[in-house]
Amino acid sequence: MRVVITGGTGFIGKSLSRALVSKGYQVISLTRSSRPSEISGVRNVVWDGVSSAGWIEYADGADAIVNLAGENVASGRWSAVKKNSILASRVDAGRAVSEAVAKAKVKPKVVIQGSAIGFYGDCGPEPVNEKSPKGDLFLSDVAEKWEASSVSIEEHGVRRAVIRTAMVLGKGGALAKMMGPFKVGLGSYLGPGHQGVSWIHIDDEVRAIIFLIENEKCSGIFNLSSIHPLTFNQFANSLGAAFGRKVWMRVPAFVLKLALGQMAEEVLLGGQFVLPTGLIDAGFKFNFTEAGEALGDIVKQ
Numbered sequence: 174m175r176v177v178i179t180g181g182t183g184f185i186g187k188s189l190s191r192a193l194v195s196k197g198y199q200v201i202s203l204t205r206s207s208r209p210s211e212i213s214g215v216r217n218v219v220w221d222g223v224s225s226a227g228w229i230e231y232a233d234g235a236d237a238i239v240n241l242a243g244e245n246v247a248s249g250r251w252s253a254v255k256k257n258s259i260l261a262s263r264v265d266a267g268r269a270v271s272e273a274v275a276k277a278k279v280k281p282k283v284v285i286q287g288s289a290i291g292f293y294g295d296c297g298p299e300p301v302n303e304k305s306p307k308g309d310l311f312l313s314d315v316a317e318k319w320e321a322s323s324v325s326i327e328e329h330g331v332r333r334a335v336i337r338t339a340m341v342l343g344k345g346g347a348l349a350k351m352m353g354p355f356k357v358g359l360g361s362y363l364g365p366g367h368q369g370v371s372w373i374h375i376d377d378e379v380r381a382i383i384f385l386i387e388n389e390k391c392s393g394i395f396n397l398s399s400i401h402p403l404t405f406n407q408f409a410n411s412l413g414a415a416f417g418r419k420v421w422m423r424v425p426a427f428v429l430k431l432a433l434g435q436m437a438e439e440v441l442l443g444g445q446f447v448l449p450t451g452l453i454d455a456g457f458k459f460n461f462t463e464a465g466e467a468l469g470d471i472v473k474q
Contacts, residue, residue, distance in 0.1 A: 176386070177201045177231050179266050180241030180287070181215070184345035185338075185378060189239065190215045192379045201231040203242075223265040225273035232270075234279035237386045240323060241287045242266035246312065247347060251436045260315050263287075267322025274326040283332040285385055286323045290339050290371055290398060292316035295443035298369070300402070302450040303337075303394040310439050320394075332392045334385045339398035339447055342467050343375030344474060351412065352472075358418040364426035366406035368444030371398040374461035374470070384457050395451040400462050402446040408464055415468040 176193050180186045181202025190200045194214035202210055203220040210217045218228050222242065225232065232238060244262040249255070270284060293301045294308015307313050320335050327333050342348050354360050373381075378397055385391045403411075413420040429437035449457075461467040 175199045175201065175231065175235045177203065177228065177235050177238045177281075178241060179203045179220075179239070179270065180243065182206070182210075182217070183241060184343065185341060185375070186241050187212065188343065188375050189241075189379045189382055192383060196383070198236070201228070201235075203228055220269070222262070222269070224269050225276055229273055229276050232273035232281060233277040235277075235281040237283045237285060238270055238273070238281050239285040239287075239382060239386075240266055240270050243287060243319070246291075246315075247436065247440050249436070250432075250434050251311070256311060260318060263315065263319040264322045267319060270323050271325045274329055274331055280329055280331050282389075283334065283386055284323060284326050285382055286320060286333055286335045288316050288320045288335050288337045290337050290396060290445050290447045291439070292320075292337055293445045293447065295439070296369065296445045298367070298446065300446040300448050302448045303396055304450075310443070311435065312439050332389065334391050335394045336382065336385070336397045337394065337447075338378065339371035339373050339396070339402075341375050341378050342372050342464075342471055344471065345375075348471065355409075355412045355418060355420070356416045358413075358416075359422065360409055360413050360418065360420045362406055362409050362420060362423040363429060364405075364424070364442045366404060366409070366423070368405050368442055369402055369446040370405050370408040370464075371402040371445055371447035372408070372464060372467070373397050373399050374467040377459050377461055380460070381452060381457055384452075384455075388455065391455050393451070395455075396447050396449045397452070398447040398449050399459060399464070399467070400449060400453070401464070402448075403464055405444065411465040412468050414465060415472040
């Protein structure tokens with residue numbers, strides 16, 4: 174049993190790799206680094222990020238390809254160059270996966286195509302699900318093109334599941350950057366604080382991906398997000414409580430916009446209340462449904 178992961182050295186990719194190895198899968202992690210994997214049972218394979226060169230043999234007959242590759246969207250102000258890089262890193266990886274599937278003599282059983290809930294844009298207080306329309310923001314356009322980058326694999330009879338992932342809570346990603354200030358009582362509300370925060374515990378993120386790999390009836394769009402989204406004010410209070418701290422500061426929206434521009438508007442001040450209707454209908458059960466419980470678990474690790 175073989176799974177190929179693009180973005181396998183990232184936060185989600187590492188956790189997914191460990192879980193797959195524990196289930197007996199052979200994991201091939203595509204990376205630009207020539208260093209061996211730090212995870213026992215995972216083989217790092219160097220690739221260029223834009224083609225199937227160097228890894229087509231692993232795609233041939235694979236049980237799954239999981240495409241998680243993509244540049245961090247929240248690493249600073251978005252210049253024109255940064256925005257192009259965010260988009261290209263995702264679209265190029267999707268096209269590389271499509272190329273690998275087209276060339277494979279024995280087609281992979283499934284491709285799990287990464288995406289994000291930014292697809293829905295800034296939705297205000299109304300909840301959204303997989304049938305909700307695309308938003309009109311930069312990240313909405315990125316998600317749409319990211320998803321479309323591998324759609325051609327379906328022409329080869331390969332099952333495809335698209336995962337629109339919410340903020341993943343764990344010892345990495347966005348939460349890792351937030352935990353320091355909250356731990357010492359310097360956590361802050363951001364802007365008005367009414368923006369939606371949709372989230373998923375890293376354990377449920379990994380379990381959901383494996384669920385989609387192993388369930389042959391699962392294809393199409395799936396929101397990987399807990400059943401209980403909340404406002405940023407509520408999320409900040411829950412994170413503070415996990416450390417036994419009160420949250421008392423607020424960063425005004427105009428300060429965030431001055432410092433980070435469009436990135437702040439879309440990532441920090443915008444939000445969505447996303448429901449995982451597809452996963453629920455498919456029979457997936459979440460281990461973590463409340464943000465306070467999930468954050469408490471992570472803080473204790």
